[in-house]
Amino acid sequence: MAGVSFEEFSAPPGAELALEPLFGGNILESEGEPEGGLPEGGGGAPPLPQPRPRRGGMGRGGEGGEGPEGAELRRRRMKVQALGRRCREIRQVNERALQRLRQVQRLTRRLQRERR
Structure with missing residues (x-):
């Protein structure tokens, strides 16, 4: 394929070239989360409760509940569940990005056919 610049793809007004911004304009917005978990004030699942610090030593495991x-x-278990949720979120983001790439590819091919 010969070198093609964006200027060659300029279309008349009203053409269906405008694509809405993906993920609010920032494809990596979900990657801006703090290292510890989900962002505060948003997201699909409520934040995970913080594990309680252990008190006492290993000598008295039977006292105080489950030990x-x-x-x-x-x-x-909470960590595995959080990782599972994060994997599902990443799969959804990847699927949306792949759909957008396919849409752009279809538009590009159509424009190339029209220019011939």
Whole structure:
């Protein structure tokens, strides 16, 4: 394919070339989250509760409820659930970006056919 510049794709007014901004204009907006989890004041799921710090030593695991093993298991389960939600969000973002790329590719091919 010969070198093509954007100026060659200029279209008359009213042509269907205008694409709405993807993800509010910033494709990486979901990547601006703090390292610890979801952004505050938005998102699909409520923020995860912070795990309680352990008190006491390993000597008395039977006292005080479920013990350190149960707290560790609960913390790991919450972490896996949060990672699962994040993976689903990333898949959705990737799918939307792929749809946009295909849309642009169709428009580009149509414009190239019209120019021939």
